[in-house]
Amino acid sequence: MKKLVPFLVLFSFMVSSICAQEYTVHDLKIQGNKKIKASFIKSISTIASGSVLDSTVIEQDIIRLKRLPSVSHVYYQVFHSEGNQYNVFYNVEENFTLIPSANIYTTNDDEFAYRLGLYEFNLLGRNITFGGFYQKDIYSSYALNFRAPYLFSKKFGLAVNHQDLTTQEPVFFDNTSSDYKYNNKSFEVLGLYEFNFKNRLELGLNYFVEDYEYKFGATNPNVPQELNVHKWLLKGIYEYNNLDYYYQYISGFRSQFNFQYVTSTDAMLPSFFIGWNDFFLFKRVGDKGNWANRLRLGLSTNDNTPFAPFSVDNNLNVRGVGNTIDRGTGVVVLNTEYRHTLYEKGWFALQGNAFVDAGTWRNPGGDFSDFGKMDNVKIHPGLGLRFIHKKIYNAIFRIDYGYGVTKDTTNGFVFGIGQYF
Template sequence: MTPSRHRLALLLLILWLWTSPGISVSAHGQGKPVNCERSAEQLTGRLELCQRYRVDQIEVEGLFRTRRYVVERELVFEEGDVATLAEIEESVQRLRNTGLFRTVAYDLVDQRLVAVVGEDLPQLGDGEHDGRLLRLSVDERWTLLPQTRFSRGGGVLHLILGLSDANLFGTYLQLGGYYERLGPANSFALWFRDPRFLGERLVLSADAGISNRVVALYARDGALEGGFLLERQFASLALEKEWRWWWRTGVGLGVVNDAFGYTLVSETMRSGQEHLGGLPDAQAALSLSVSSRWGRLNLDNYLVDGAQFSLRLGRYITVPELETQFTRLDATVLHFTTLPLKSTLALRMAVGLSDARAAHHAYFAGGLDAVRGFVNQRFRGNFYALTNAEFRIPSFDMRWIAVQHVFFVDGLGISDHAFEIFGLRAASAGVGLRFVSPKIYGFLARIDFAFQLEGGSGPSLSFGGGQFF
């Protein structure tokens, strides 16, 4: 197949996935919360969700580590309040979206059936139902996760030791860290996240550490033309506020201090870098960012449903000169639709724009996080457009283990010139497997086999932790 036919086939497949009838509504009925203030005509088929109940009592079954107030904080009502069925289902979905529970279910029990004989129940207003007992049933996930890796080859030792907990002491606080030894280079990182800062729907995130990674520079034809070791000291603080269920805004502040060397770099890479002019100059920078997200992704066990558009603008300023180093704008669309048989149609579309001059500040794309079937960092540029589409369907689904089969297609346009990103620079398609543990927070192993359609050859087999997107 010629390159032009590859581009046409990929474009037609992506358009079909995006516009196929019936995929905009989840098989589970998930979506935006019902607005019961609308007219009866606008609520056709969903009027039952606007029935009102007085929630006299709330019981939570299945808590092991998580504290009860963590559950109550996600509810949009309290004991004694009158709530619609839509508000109850929205509260249940918020609990699922924390990721702390494999499943969340609920029952509404008529209090008249359990009332003490002779005890009068309070009178209700017009359109309200008798009091109910809301019984929530949850299945907690295990969230304390160690991280270990040890390997030795080519005279280089690689060691990783880490530990993280997404539900620290049952409070929904998240804390983690790791230490990495790669040859003579040491790296470490610590991070903290409070998804309900000050008891509000406010996310506070902070991290700090030192990272060491080899930056490989490839020419457009795929030839290795240089590279170096980037040692980065970093610290950042971010805050994100949920204003509506469908809208969030955030701000971020960070500092980085970059140094460069040839440790762990091959002789071929080193000589090529010297030919390009040597190592970049060491530099410290301050990063400022603003972001916004529209839409919401709903979780149900290991399934994802919904759509979200995110936009982030970042500015990097040199220190102490306080001169603008470069500006970056990133936009991403995520769309997940749950279909019958617990299958999922997943789509990611992303665009990035930057005016960075230094090579290590450009966008890098390769097999790890962008387009499968190519070496990591194979493509780079100041502008990129990326599309990934997956169809996921499980063949085995139990409480502790589930297996998903995946069919995917990836497409990438990337260049130092904005309009060239609309040409297809790399594309691949293939199949994969996902090994999920629904009972363990964030545990997913991934194996993918890709066939290169455009952009040359590369390693077909890839694996890692977590979904590709």
């Protein structure tokens, strides 16, 4: 026992010495920012004056900041202050954030549609997004969007959206189809909550009115030529995000689950649920390559209705396939592409890509075997280019050409701002 006492005293002294040497943060300093407010960066950072100096926590802060639309790149430095205290510097390279948006798509059927918008992604220097778009797809449409993920605190935010969307939509029945003028006018409010660095939740309500007006094509006594239905939509989104960004390069994994329950006041458009999960996997390949993948799995209530919720669409899932060429109550879509930086100097980068978009759908009222039917499968390989401005948020002008290799498919160009996924 006498031999044990000196050992315990020595052990206690060593522990006390180690604890006494614990390094702390004297101050967090922000450098390089012009429009984004330093107070905002500090409010969403974990590192703060008086906290333990932990490189793991700092690295998480850096990744979180690089995900912000207003930040092009950020790195940190640590300098000794006094005693066991250190100053931490976050050096920010800002993006230009007042951004026009454009999406244009065509097919070899001479179809042409476009969407033009303008968004500010750093309103008031606090990474608040506000803006809208105008769309011409035979008919005119518009939308307004407000999103402030850190409006109330570093965890709570708010999003408000309004759209008046009008398109010409095909409706499929009896192995034929007709075309309707479709209008969707909606108002949406979402609460945003960030659990931690990797997990977040969106939950809210959407009130909307759907209006269908018959234009031309086949008719059926059981398929109305006019519909005007008021609906409520309960919406939830859960996201796991472990992506890391280095300018145009992305690495890591992300999963986003979207669930909606829609009530209806008309039996022709009954209440239904719809849910889908997008899985994203990005991997750096050497110094200039990036392998990107998106897998979407989705199901909805399997009503035998010509107004099924999942669509096969040029600008959503399969490049070159056409504008809403089919509908279904289930979907499996895989987009995979290899992106390679062909030229890079200063703020500019030119990226080439080779892709394969493949998808299949469950017919309304059908069963899971529909996913394996060749009539439902669309496969479009293709090539594209990306013109990238590294100092402007999402300033990626893309051109893709998708070529259909399956039955009754089309070919076409898809133009847009931002990566396809």
